[in-house]
Amino acid sequence: MPPIIEFRDVSKVFRGRASDLTAVDHVDLSIEQGEIFAVIGYSGAGKSTLVRLINGLERVTSGELIVDGQNVAELSESQMERKRRDVGMIFQQFNLFGSRTVAGNVDFPLRVAGWPKDRRAARVAELLDFVGLLDRAHAYPNQLSGGQKQRVGIARALAAGPKILLADEATSALDPETTQDVLRLLKKVNTELGVTVVVITHELEIVRAIADRVAILENGHVAEIGTVFETFSNPRSEVGRRFVSTVIHDQPRGEDLARIRAAHPGRIVTATIHDGSRLGAVLADAGAHGVRFEIVYGGIGTLQARSFGSLTLALTGSEDAVDRVVTELRDVTEIQEVA
Numbered sequence: 001m002p003p004i005i006e007f008r009d010v011s012k013v014f015r016g017r018a019s020d021l022t023a024v025d026h027v028d029l030s031i032e033q034g035e036i037f038a039v040i041g042y043s044g045a046g047k048s049t050l051v052r053l054i055n056g057l058e059r060v061t062s063g064e065l066i067v068d069g070q071n072v073a074e075l076s077e078s079q080m081e082r083k084r085r086d087v088g089m090i091f092q093q094f095n096l097f098g099s100r101t102v103a104g105n106v107d108f109p110l111r112v113a114g115w116p117k118d119r120r121a122a123r124v125a126e127l128l129d130f131v132g133l134l135d136r137a138h139a140y141p142n143q144l145s146g147g148q149k150q151r152v153g154i155a156r157a158l159a160a161g162p163k164i165l166l167a168d169e170a171t172s173a174l175d176p177e178t179t180q181d182v183l184r185l186l187k188k189v190n191t192e193l194g195v196t197v198v199v200i201t202h203e204l205e206i207v208r209a210i211a212d213r214v215a216i217l218e219n220g221h222v223a224e225i226g227t228v229f230e231t232f233s234n235p236r237s238e239v240g241r242r243f244v245s246t247v248i249h250d251q252p253r254g255e256d257l258a259r260i261r262a263a264h265p266g267r268i269v270t271a272t273i274h275d276g277s278r279l280g281a282v283l284a285d286a287g288a289h290g291v292r293f294e295i296v297y298g299g300i301g302t303l304q305a306r307s308f309g310s311l312t313l314a315l316t317g318s319e320d321a322v323d324r325v326v327t328e329l330r331d332v333t334e335i336q337e338v339a
């Protein structure tokens with residue numbers, strides 16, 4: 001199946017009076033049908049601009065952007081307006097109409113799309129049921145919690161049955177628990193409705209919780225792209241390593257390191273653990289080489305249904321023997337020396 005979204009050498013330049021600003025810089029990127037794809041980067045990296053190109057809220061300066069088989073760079077404004085119905089979007093600040101009820105907000109895109117009144121009411125009820133807000137149909141946005149407002153935003157974005165849902169920092173205004181609720185709902189949109197979801201975030205925890213693949217953006221470029229597992233377990237770019245180190249405390253640092261160092265005179269190394277790394281077998285043999293080890297730091301959790309984590313080991317024995325064990329460890333997994 002061809003990708004549902006394909007950026008081919010896409011750039012977006014904002015023309016200024018004094019100078020131009022390239023927000024998206026020669027991006028090549030494919031998003032597959034049915035995946036949850038995350039775009040992460042620091043503020044100003046170009047995430048919002050990149051994603052707003054998909055539904056034409058920003059227009060491409062150069063390159064081709066294929067969305068569900070059509071090059072949106074070539075569409076006129078009125079063609080783009082029609083296309084926008086296939087691409088729902090939700091926002092950090094929800095962007096609901098304060099003067100309309102919950103039902104009125106969800107009904108709005110259906111009216112714009114020309115749905116007949118009798119079909120609209122049934123569709124609105126179906127959507128509100130899907131997002132768990134059927135009992136709040138007649139409430140106004142200011143009577144709702146942040147999480148409920150975002151559920152309305154999601155129902156409204158899904159109203160006309162889009163194939164793609166864009167979520168621009170959709171949970172950034174929510175507390176951690178509500179964030180998890182909304183992420184679960186986005187997952188349900190993806191699995192039950194088959195909608196491709198593109199999530200913009202500056203938080204790697206969101207990527208970890210929901211996404212299949214992730215692109216890391218820096219200065220309008222794609223610094224790296226891969227599955228969430230690949231990116232977490234082996235970030236290849238400098239910016240990727242910086243992001244991953246904020247959520248995975250893989251090595252002891254600062255006071256932790258000083259304490260461990262004081263207690264363990266031997267060589268200290270950190271081993272990455274994932275399914276298939278045969279660390280145990282190497283460590284079981286370490287004794288035969290006259291090397292003793294202690295686990296001094298680390299943890300193992302789950303990432304995309306696979307074990308993932310790191311263990312820091314203090315190894316003691318003769319220098320040669322410890323060298324040999326570290327070499328054997330390197331054969332089965334990634335090893336970092338701890339200073």
Ligand SMILES: Nc1ncnc2c1ncn2[C@@H]1O[C@H](COP(=O)(O)OP(=O)(O)OP(=O)(O)O)[C@@H](O)[C@H]1O
Pocket residue numbers: 014021022023041042043044045046047048049050202
């Ligand atoms: N309409 C605009 N006119 C001029 N410059 C713009 C416009 N929109 C965005 N920019 C600039 O483009 C660059 C990328 O902005 P963008 O909002 O896409 O980044 P971002 O990664 O989403 O950042 P944030 O996380 O802060 O929203 C920034 O330097 C921004 O100032």
